[in-house]
Amino acid sequence: MSKRKAFLPDWTEKIAPPDSWRSVFKWGAPDGFKHPSAHWYAMMKEEFGLSDADFSRKIREGLEPVVAPSKPALAKKHLDKLKELAGPESVSTDDYSRVKFSYGMTVDEALELRAQSPKTVADAVVHPRNKDDVQKIVAYCAAEKIPLYTYGAGSSVNYGVRTEKGGISLALGTHMNKVLSVNEQNQTAQVQPGMLGPAYEATLNDAPRFFSVKKRYTCGHFPQSFEFSSVGGWVAALGSGQASTYYGDACDILLSLEVVTPAGTIRTLSYPGTATGPKITDMFKGSEGAFGVITELTMKIFRYMPENRRYFGYMFPSWGAAVDCAREMVQGEFGLPAVFRISDAEETDRGLKLYGIPSVVDAGLIRMGHIPGKRCLCLGTCEGDEDYTALVSAKIKKLAKKNGATSLSGYASRKWEKTRFTEPYMREDLNDYGLIIDTLETGVTWDNIHRLHQGVRKVVKARPRTMCMTHASHFYPQGTNLYFIFMIRPENEAEYKDFQLRIVDAIVQNGGSISHHHGVGKMLAPWMETHLGTAQMDVLRALKKHFDPDNIMNPGGQMGLDLEPGRRRK
């Protein structure tokens, strides 16, 4: 008698047609997929009260060809002029380009595209060949008051690249995507803004082949979006890499840059230390395309020494113990780990389920006091000099033990590292069946981490049938971040949107920052005035006014700079 095979949804492995909606909103490589495991599928059905029947039919896959909602509104004379400035082949006005380069990776954006109803698209996409082109385009758009949006790689999850007012989307990745030089003495790389993470990292790893240098280097910046985000975007949106505790955030690894603004081109000073007034470089960190277009970056780079990397993993008896250990570690002055992640109890248990933990191991953990619903997983790596990574990992081991943890060896960390960039691929599978997975994240000081964690979870878990997984993954002596991952099956989009708003409210009301490393974009803009206060917003608006007096750079709410007061969230 043959055993009946358990039902599993038909998770897509089809490459979306290259002209389709799906090809725009799908995360990552067209042929890249990552599906929920059988365990997760079972868990989702249970959590959301679903049956196999709910997974029998995909909804709104978006396989149809993209159609723009309207013809370009930009006058032909402008298009002709742009072609004259940047070359005829650099200006695209086809529907597909206009939609593609107007959309990021915000969940709401994916839903819009699945519904085949994009709200706003650029009139034209311009692919500048070099920084001279950018200068000409910015000057022209400024003179003609044409809205100009900067598109690095489109990985924004908060409407950061949304072409709210139409106009031009400037696609920097098409041509401006190279490392121009590596300076071995200064340990810097001069890089163009549209270069994606893997190409940048590969070039640095292999620097002796491409440049007259002796050593291999690493960029040190590995955000979740690494494969599909650009160096310029890292800096413009204040990203953090997964190894930021060691290498620093994007704001720390930028040395200087060149920016083209409507008020002119600025190349900032390139000194590691200087006392010549407030640093102009800093003012473009997090400027999110609202001040100008970054055309060149001088990035700090680091020795590439993967042979020295050490992996570790621990199970803590509680979130409190994991947090205490993390704080003691980052304040311990013995050096810092590269990757360090602590998952709260819900993320830990669901993670174990997702990846499958052998039941004998689980039983052992439980015997050691690591109880489901309480225990918290920690993964990490150390990088740097060989003796340094030995010291730091030994110190962490000691601190973990002191805080009641059990070592899991480096197995889980190695496994995590191999698949660390693939998580976002699961979104499409879930969306195909009406489920939503989304993330919100926040910066926090140590003295507020528990209030914030509990305050946000309280709001989230008040909604029935809602998963909420949280981790902290970027550590500083003064605090960390909290990264919330939600899964729901909303009644409808409005209910989902309302839920999202209430979570951001809860973050702000519980003292978190409205973003730790996703940036603000147009989605989080409504909270900016309350969060920063009008006095600080006025400073940003003063800079905006200086660089871009006619508000042509990323207009329509970016960072709350030109948000109508009525849209502010208290």
Next chain:
Amino acid sequence: MSKRKAFLPDWTEKIAPPDSWRSVFKWGAPDGFKHPSAHWYAMMKEEFGLSDADFSRKIREGLEPVVAPSKPALAKKHLDKLKELAGPESVSTDDYSRVKFSYGMTVDEALELRAQSPKTVADAVVHPRNKDDVQKIVAYCAAEKIPLYTYGAGSSVNYGVRTEKGGISLALGTHMNKVLSVNEQNQTAQVQPGMLGPAYEATLNDAPRFFSVKKRYTCGHFPQSFEFSSVGGWVAALGSGQASTYYGDACDILLSLEVVTPAGTIRTLSYPGTATGPKITDMFKGSEGAFGVITELTMKIFRYMPENRRYFGYMFPSWGAAVDCAREMVQGEFGLPAVFRISDAEETDRGLKLYGIPSVVDAGLIRMGHIPGKRCLCLGTCEGDEDYTALVSAKIKKLAKKNGATSLSGYASRKWEKTRFTEPYMREDLNDYGLIIDTLETGVTWDNIHRLHQGVRKVVKARPRTMCMTHASHFYPQGTNLYFIFMIRPENEAEYKDFQLRIVDAIVQNGGSISHHHGVGKMLAPWMETHLGTAQMDVLRALKKHFDPDNIMNPGGQMGLDLEPGRRRK
């Protein structure tokens, strides 16, 4: 037969009268003195072609009572109002206060005061009791367009506190000089701007006594001016401490602040990591009193673990070897030393002479290839966790050896540490006999350090009878600083001034920044436009315009913001 005792000048050990000019311009504690050694005295005579007779009579000691050059120009109604706002005892209009709180420690300023001809003094000094007072005073001065200068502790060496346009000098050190709280979880201290280094450090070292905390802390910031500079000044002028390689510069150890500007009061966000647009905190780092008055700072603090400190010293065969070692060290990713100083050949030889090196040791060094005129001294310490300092010092030892150095043990570093804050005291002794000692310093990337060092020395040494000692003492993976100490016996003040200008010219022309950690003030302002370029200066001016539309905050050239174009230096 008694041996005739060698002549030594009568270096002053007299405490200057408390109302005297000298009490204003003298560095440090009234009863603090440090005199040139007999070796140095001999060396100076030889270098400058002088005899004992030239040291027989002190010139312009400034022991007479201070007399202000004019009566206060500020109307009585303003003075009455300020007394009403900040309390009657908080407003001083006596000559001594007006001069004292209008002067910093610039060499030129000392000469002015010795000549008893102060060029500009404040009309009144106000000593705010708290930040509410500051708010009221700033608002009043803004409304009445009264120039307002912020005086932290007056250690500026570039006319940073100079009351160029008269008006009010705001003395923050009188009352606003306390640690308000220590947050043990976040490792932060909330401190008022006018607190001096030693009181701040002592409070943190002894934190368990003053606050409900368990651990002892250190501020991590020990500039040469430590004893007579203020926490607010460190941030406002972008200072660097002697242990900055480990702890970071002032800009790195500030978490957030409160500033009172004519446009209103701003309290910046206090997250260690956040992605909510360009950080307003950054815009006040280095603002030098031109945007507003810093009224509170939240500083990062560090564990105080002096028991783990390790001391080292090396002699390198050459400047090139010392620089190579420093670069390899700071790029080596094994951790960082706290103090690290490398002296060029001239500083090394003169330093050995100043402090006296036993001839047997000297002979030994020479035998090992450390030749006078080439050899370079390195001093340093490691701080942090016990095993970390062991690792870092062992790694440095290995690198030093690789670069041809000979270990000198920790003796010289310990000796240096004991007297490290007393060097500036020597200035008065020299000035008393018409000699000038002054410093200029610059930030530099590794690939330009030799060109800059040689370029500046070429200009300096072209002047006959001129000493020039150089060291690097703040290290980053991307570069370091160069600190030039000059000694001359100028023909007259004009000749000295011209010499100083030519050195700054040489710094700029050879690619150094115009200041690494002294700030800009009004003295280096003429180079700002060339150095930063007009596009960057326009950004600073836009912020200035926003915070201080009527230019009442530190007007008269500070940072070159309102410098007449004719005074710019190409």
